[in-house]
Amino acid sequence: MPMSEFEQTKRNRVTRLPERAxxxxxxxxxxxxxxxxxxIGFVVDGKPFVIPSIHARDGNRLxxxxxxxxxxxxxxxxxxxxxxxxxLLDGLVLARSVFHHSMNYRSVVLFGNGxxxxxxxxxxxxxxxLTEHLVPGRWEDARLPSEQELNATTLISMSIDEGTAKIRTxxxxxxxxxxxxxxxxxxxPMRQQTLPPIDDERLTEGIAVPDYVVNYSR
Amino acid sequence: MPMSEFEQTKRNRVTRLPERAxxxxxxxxxxxxxxxxxxIGFVVDGKPFVIPSIHARDGNRLxxxxxxxxxxxxxxxxxxxxxxxxxLLDGLVLARSVFHHSMNYRSVVLFGNGxxxxxxxxxxxxxxxLTEHLVPGRWEDARLPSEQELNATTLISMSIDEGTAKIRTxxxxxxxxxxxxxxxxxxxPMRQQTLPPIDDERLTEGIAVPDYVVNYSR
Numbered sequence: 001m002p003m004s005e006f007e008q009t010k011r012n013r014v015t016r017l018p019e020r021a022x023x024x025x026x027x028x029x030x031x032x033x034x035x036x037x038x039x040i041g042f043v044v045d046g047k048p049f050v051i052p053s054i055h056a057r058d059g060n061r062l063x064x065x066x067x068x069x070x071x072x073x074x075x076x077x078x079x080x081x082x083x084x085x086x087x088l089l090d091g092l093v094l095a096r097s098v099f100h101h102s103m104n105y106r107s108v109v110l111f112g113n114g115x116x117x118x119x120x121x122x123x124x125x126x127x128x129x130l131t132e133h134l135v136p137g138r139w140e141d142a143r144l145p146s147e148q149e150l151n152a153t154t155l156i157s158m159s160i161d162e163g164t165a166k167i168r169t170x171x172x173x174x175x176x177x178x179x180x181x182x183x184x185x186x187x188x189p190m191r192q193q194t195l196p197p198i199d200d201e202r203l204t205e206g207i208a209v210p211d212y213v214v215n216y217s218r
Numbered sequence: 219m220p221m222s223e224f225e226q227t228k229r230n231r232v233t234r235l236p237e238r239a240x241x242x243x244x245x246x247x248x249x250x251x252x253x254x255x256x257x258i259g260f261v262v263d264g265k266p267f268v269i270p271s272i273h274a275r276d277g278n279r280l281x282x283x284x285x286x287x288x289x290x291x292x293x294x295x296x297x298x299x300x301x302x303x304x305x306l307l308d309g310l311v312l313a314r315s316v317f318h319h320s321m322n323y324r325s326v327v328l329f330g331n332g333x334x335x336x337x338x339x340x341x342x343x344x345x346x347x348l349t350e351h352l353v354p355g356r357w358e359d360a361r362l363p364s365e366q367e368l369n370a371t372t373l374i375s376m377s378i379d380e381g382t383a384k385i386r387t388x389x390x391x392x393x394x395x396x397x398x399x400x401x402x403x404x405x406x407p408m409r410q411q412t413l414p415p416i417d418d419e420r421l422t423e424g425i426a427v428p429d430y431v432v433n434y435s436r
């Protein structure tokens with residue numbers, strides 16, 4: 001039994017393949033924390049927009065940020081509804097029949113409203129959480145934001161209280177009659193791969209790649 | 219000069235960092251074709267929803283599909299506005315300052331309306347395009363959809379005529395004064411990695427992994 005479980009509402013309840021749905025915090029937080037990007041959905045003049053973005057989780061809040069000049073961020077400030085979806089692709093599932101082809105994946109769909117973080121120390125804390133989500137160890141090493149840079153950044157916080165995870169794992173599921181077909185079936189696993197770091201072309205001579213970059217992995 | 223360029227409209231024009239924006243067909247189609255998943259945004263009762271999905275491109279049309287029982291697909295059938303966003307993550311960009319940290323990525327945002335593909339042969343063709351997008355060579359090998367399976371599948375086609383690509387590549391861009399800081403800067407490249415295929419646990423003995431799976435890559 002999960003420690004904490006989100007309430008199932010009309011909006012977050014999974015109606016298609018409900019056996020793939022998870023509502024517990026541990027599962028949902030794990031997917032949010034592993035992913036490097038999210039897709040933010042919002043509505044302007046009745047029309048849908050979906051924008052890729054960096055995110056991070058601070059307790060039960062999702063943090064998003066961007067330039068204070070951003071059209072999207074201005075919209076979030078006004079407290080409009082957001083849907084933030086995060087997807088990790090784990091593999092291609094090749095069934096014997098075309099019909100049962102699928103993907104192994106872990107996804108989270110979150111619904112909420114953004115609120116702007118104005119207070120200076122909270123804003124600095126939020127930027128630290130975002131930076132450390134991206135590359136743990138980086139905050140202590142890089143030059144921290146100046147007051148001017150803080151002002152040029154908008155930080156949005158969204159409470160994670162209505163969410164669903166959907167997960168598919170494992171082998172294909174074929175119709176019984178198809179298991180005898182002379183067709184290969186199985187999974188092509190996939191993952192996000194980190195390649196060796198590339199020095200900036202203007203890097204000062206003698207600065208080594210830090211351990212947290214050398215050992216980087218998700 | 220690109221062969222064909224989408225018109226810039228109020229909706230697709232990139233206002234933030236417009237130097238990253240591309241409107242040409244070659245760039246947009248290339249990103250669509252490389253990606254394995256997209257994120258579909260739509261509006262229900264004024265609220266945004268974003269769902270991950272498989273997609274494929276057939277000429278200048280984007281194909282989406284799903285179960286005929288799907289709540290989402292029913293909504294698409296009715297011709298509502300869609301925003302389909304596709305994002306490929308290419309690397310983490312570590313600047314000397316926290317402020318200039320970024321990602322290298324290629325993304326496409328498409329706006330349109332879905333129309334349902336009803337005609338049997340067009341539907342079969344669309345499923346072939348989707349299957350071959352996922353794993354080229356698979357359609358000739360797997361069991362093709364039965365009439366019952368065709369009926370259980372909804373295929374949606376969306377014209378790709380309003381789209382934008384946004385691309386960031388290369389090294390970090392720091393403030394001039396920061397280049398002397400004793401901080402490592404550079405890029406951690408990322409890519410989608412394919413791992414060796416895993417046989418289905420119920421695979422009939424003697425069926426070899428086909429070449430198009432052994433040699434699979436994006």
